[in-house]
Structure formats: structure tokens, C-alpha cells
Amino acid sequence: MTASTRYTRHSFYVLTENSLTLVSVVLFSIILLLAIIGPTIAPYDPLTTNTASSLMPPSALHWFGTDQLGRDICSRVLVATRLDLVIAASAVSISFVIGSLLGAICGYYEGFLDWLIGRGIDVMMAFPLFVLAMALVAALGNTVVNIVYATAIINIPFYFRLARAEINVRRHSGYVEAARLSGNSNARIILTYLLPNALPTLVVQISINMGWAILNAAGLSFIGLGVRPPTAEWGIMVAQGAVLVIGGQWWVALFPGLALMIVVFCFNLLGDALRDIVDPRRRT
């Protein structure tokens, strides 16, 4: 059996072993596809206003109805997929890179630096995370880029702690000693011997964090930080629909809210599935 067929077989086994895994992978592919082609398949322009047809309930013409300015909600929800995913993905990548590198260095060298950074992380974790994100956006300035930074910063502790623990327990293991004796530098040992071993745990964390990051970013824009109207973004769209819910116009807030729910749900499922694969003992 060649390596590639073995790989395909194993992936197939992993996907079909738990039906929820398959569902989450399919859902994830669809979401990714929509993020890429969303703007091209959107039936209307997401920014074109048409006051003549404002606040129309869902119909054959406008599947998700229209908002106060007559914009097609379906198109806006579709177009927003890309922005929401990009915000979350960039935030998570930043925190993954910084958090795991810092964690690896601290776990490997220990000493004063480890103590200092460790206490800094403790202080960060002493803040309720969403409140810290609010404060960071307020301090850095009210822009989309700063939403990304704020979301990245509040997620760094998770990667830091995971990477630190994983590297710390392995740093005296046989293969690391062997690598050191054969003349590898410390940096090389961390990057090519230790971090790859910590990667499975970190990848699970990435998937769980994506859902979190999306909720966090949408929460920030819901309270009026970061994304500015008329940009199509799920959090701000829910905020625009919030005032209408009392009057019974549910569709303006519901559809972007539903999109948020589905995407976060998908990432959570994916995270659970990956965790089952990486660590079957923690299956619940």
C-alpha cells in the first residue's frame, strides 16, 4: 500500500468514525467556499440602498428580507462571511505564533524570563477577557485592525500555557538530548524537535479558538467598536436589527445572528472532533 492511499484511508476512517466530524468538515468547507465566492454569488450589491423597499420581510425576491435602508440582507450576510473569517483567522494566527513561540522559549529555558512572562500572562488572565478586549480597542484606537490585535492578545495566554507545558515536559527527553549532542542549536531544537511535538494540542486549540475569536470580534462590533457602518459584518448587522426586534421585524437581526451561530458551531464541532483524534482520553 502506498503512503498516499494509506493517508486517504486514514483520513476516511477519521471522518466517518464520528458522524459529527463529517458534518463539521462539510460545513467548514461550505463556509470557506462562501467566504471565497460570497461576493460573486451575492444577488445584490451589499451597500446599495433602496429606500423604496426598506424593511421588507423575507420573500422570493429578497430571501432574508431587507434592512432599514433597503439593502438585501442575504447579500450582506454572504459578503460579511469573508470579513468575519479574516478577522478571526488573522487574530488566531497572531496569537498562535506569538503565544506558542513565547511559551516554547519560556518552557525551554525557564529562569527569570519565564517567571516574568508567566506573571504577565497571569495578569492578563486576571481580566475578564471580553472586558480586556474592549479596553484594548479603546486604548489602541477604534479600528478593524485593532479588533484583530485585541482578539489576538486576549487569546495569547491559551497558546502560551499549552506550548509552555508541552515543551517543558519534553525538554529533557532522550531525543532532545540526542539532538543537542549532535550539535543542534537551541533554536533549532525548539523549532524542529519540540514544537512539532506540541503541534497537535495547539491545532486543537486553534480550532476551538476560531469560534471564540469570531464571537469576540462580533461582540466588539455589536457594541459599536471596530467595524463601521455601512460595512457588512455580522455583529454590526445584528446591532442594526436589534432596535427593530421589539417592533417584530425579526429578520434584520436574525439572519446575521444565525450565520454567526452556524460558523461558531462548526468550529466548536471541529475542535471537539480534532481533540478526539489527538487525545481520545479526553473524549466526553
Place this chain on the structure above:
Amino acid sequence: MKPSRGWFAAKRIVSAVPLVFGVVAATFLLTRLLPGDPAAFFTNTPGAGAAEIAEVRHNLGLDRSLPEQFVIYLVNLAHGDLGQSLISGQSVAADLMERLPASLELTVIAFVLACAVGLPLGIFAALRPGSIIDHTCRIVSTAGVSTPVFVSGLLLIYVFYYLLGWAPDPVGRLDPYLNAPPHLTGLLIVDGLLAGDLNSTLSSVKQLILPSATMALFALAPLARMMRGSMIAVLGSEFIRTARALGLPRRKIIMTYALRNALLPVITTLGMVFSYMLGANVLVEKVFAWPGIGAYALNALISLDYAPVQGFILLMACLYVVLNLMVDLIYSFIDPRVGLAE
């Protein structure tokens, strides 16, 4: 000294002190980063010259070095001075204290609700894995963590206010046509009961139902999930098998042996649940126009009034540190093994 529970508790309390200091320092640094020049803001006279601004800056201590400013900040803090709010014109400390009861009432009730529903759900799901209740538990907990509070809040408003008409206007803490009971604790339910004013108590309970349910829905998910996981792990352990083999009644095995052990890991996750809840508080207060500290800080943030934001962040962080401390202390008193293993 012989390790004991008292020793553990004392050590844990002492370990919170540097954390509080770190929180204060971080808040101070964050607020130095905040845009806007307070000196320019305080010089109210239009067309104030550079000299006047410099004078105000000197009076506010803003021309000193950062460490000096930090010391001044600490001294002010020790006097309970969090600065002045530009919008309300009152001191931030007074503003926060006035609004804190509203947030506490909401958060505490939501937490009790979440525990009352989440824990039994997790326990029953663990007792019968694969049953309907287990699936309900899984669906509720997955939906709970996946739904943003501002969406679930709006859905509840739509269903219970607009469609069914069961809930009152989802705005504020009290029916606008009622007078608030005399201010004692600031918790309207308690104040209403103390004053014997059943109307306002009833009204405030009604106003609380939807926002606290929204928050509970979010907090319930991790609780139910942890409870189920830890209960399953405990039920599969040796001592439960022994208890079963000895023929102890099922009720006793579950309630006395399994539950007490299974609750311990749940208590340690409470810290995370509180972090969720304090954050969700801001969003829920915004959705339900709840006059708490979250809504206050948001208003201030949007009008670029930074002293209240600063005070709010500090208050939230201190609350969270204290809550975590309490969780650890409760844990050390529930688990007889704490302090003995060292």
C-alpha cells in the same frame, strides 16, 4: 509549618496580592495609551492657549514621569478616587457604586439559574449516556456556547415580548410607571421586599427574567458539559464499582459518593464561567438597556470619556480576582485533600 487547609488558604490569599497590583499597573498602562489629552479636555474655556493647557497639565500631574504618575494614581486609588466622569460630572467611583447593584443582581441571578439548570442536566446526562436527556444536554451545551448572547437575547425578546407578550418591555430594571423602592442595597428585589413593596419586587423580577435567562443560557453550557464529563469519569472509577459491589443503594452511591467527587472539577471551571459572564454582562446590558456598569462603561467609551472606562476595567478585574480567590477557597474547604498532598 505543617501543611494544612488554613495554611493553603492563607497562601492563596497572599498570592492574590501581587495579582491585584499587576492588574492595577496594567490598567494604568492601558489608560496611558488611551487617545485624547485630558488636559485639553479639562481646559473648558474656548481658545485656551498653550500656556493654560500646560498649566492644567501640570496641575493634573501629567507633565511628570510615568513612575511618578503611577504613584499618584496609586495614592488616588487608595483614597477611592477613580477620577471624574465628563458626561455625568460625578466622580467615577460614585457612578460605579450606583450602578454596580444592577449588574450584580443580573449576574448573580443568571449564575444561580445556570447552576440550577446546568448541573442537574449534566448529572442526568451522565447517568444515562446516549439517552434523550444526554442528547438534550449535548444540544443545549453546544448551542449555548455557539450562540452570541446578543443574538439569544434578541431571540428571547422576539418570542416572549413580541410574539407571546409574556415579558414586559425589555428596557431597564423596573416598570417605568412604578416608583423605585427606597434605596438600601440597590438590589431592587431586596429593596422591594424590605420596603414591603410587592409591586415593585414583582416588576423587577419580571424585568430580570429575560436578561438573566440570556446570560444563564450562555453560562449553562460549560457547566453542563463539565458536570457530565466529570460525573462520567467518577462513575467509572474503582470506588464506585466497589460501592456497587457492596450493594449500597443507588441513590447513596450517586448523591454521596459520586456527586461530591464529581463536583470538584466543576468548581475549578467556575473561574472560566465567571470570566464569560462578566464579559457577557456588557453585551446583555446593551441588549436590554440594563442600567449597570457595563452599559455605563460603553456609553463612556463611545463618548470618549475615559475615566469611567478605566474605573470599570479595574472594577471588573478586581471582581474577577476576588471571585477566583473565592472559588479556590471554597475548593480547599470542600476537598479534604487540599494542602495534604504537598
